[in-house]
Amino acid sequence: MSTSRLPGARAALFLVTLLGVASVAGARPWWLRGAAAGQDQDFLPPDAAFRVAAHIDGNRILIRWIIADGYYLYRDKMQVAAESPDLVVYPLSLPPGARLTDRFFGPRIVYFRAVEATAGYLRSDFGAHPLQIKVTYQGCAQAGLCYPPIVKVIFPDELASAATAQTSNLYSAWELVAIFGGGAAFFLAGLVLRKGRRLPVPGP
């Protein structure tokens, strides 16, 4: 637009431009937040709105989501699948959530703030690969914004819980039996093989 189309507007244009530059220099974007957000806050990026981590707890995987205030996750959009080879992950077991009624979708179960789910797993790779799972989840901001489904591949780490320690001890006991049993069997086999044979012993 040229200023000739607005006679006498040059001073106003200068002033407004100055204000615009000052606004941009303030590095605060003005486009914008949802109407329901009454405070000066922006929408969160999806990875800040929903944070996920997974842990191995004995024979199950524990997956935990931390959900920012004003955001929620849909229960029916949460899934887990095996990603590493020779791994079977069973469907998620999820706690009861809150009920959110939508005009179009009807009542839906959602989670606010945090949710912890578990999934049983079976691995037959004998530890050859780091355990790797793929989690899918989808959520929205209450102020009126939804994120597309988020898919993350994660490596669950092991929980140092008492239950895990007990399980490890149990495994260790059987492993020790097998090792010492194997050693003893070798020794006995050697005795049997030696029976009736004399080893040449160097003379004095």
Place this chain on the structure above:
Amino acid sequence: MNRKLALVAAVAAAVAAGWAGQRLHSAYAPRTAGRGVAVPAGEASAPTAADVRASAADLAANAREGLGSAIKIPERLPQFTLNGLDGKPASLEPLHGRSLIINFWATWCAPCRQEIPLLQEVDATWRARNFSVVGIAVDHRADVARFAARLKIAYPLMSGEQDALDVAAAFGVVDPAFPFTVFTDDRGRVVALYLGELREPQIRLILAVVQDLNADKILLPAAQLKIKHGLQAIAANNA
């Protein structure tokens, strides 16, 4: 005979010892391999124990940059072609010279569905004032067509998947989130991009300012400031 038996026993013992060694390895090896590798590189880290203790509010407060901050809107309307609901290529070319309200949405998105009746009303009311609403659904065409038929959406709709995401990125929305709506003036300049569900006071404010801009009653920077302050005032009233 005894020797044969002893050999078999020795082999069995070796197998048992090997199995036990492998069990020991599998019990301890993944623990060290998995430690410290939480999510793929470049993505957000998994919550630490401290995060778990922290409230969700703290997490929100600690987010370094909001979604809107990352959006760099273009000065002018980008040119693009997507498919219409009939599957044929469609562009905004036929609407050249009109002010546009370009709404990005998806059928699975509740707030997107929620604001469609308002957009239908705006399309009907403002069409005579040289404004047009265009919907761009980032979704499967069949789902969009079904939903559009159900709601009797009269304004033009386009849809796409990765191609529609590319169009969203051309408007500066690289990390997709829906709905968002772009407002242009009748010269193809992008006046505002509104992230989130539109409600009546917000859309009326923006349209009135764009109308003033089209009529040369206000300049673009002043129009953008007016929208900014108007939206802040609406947000403050809602607080």
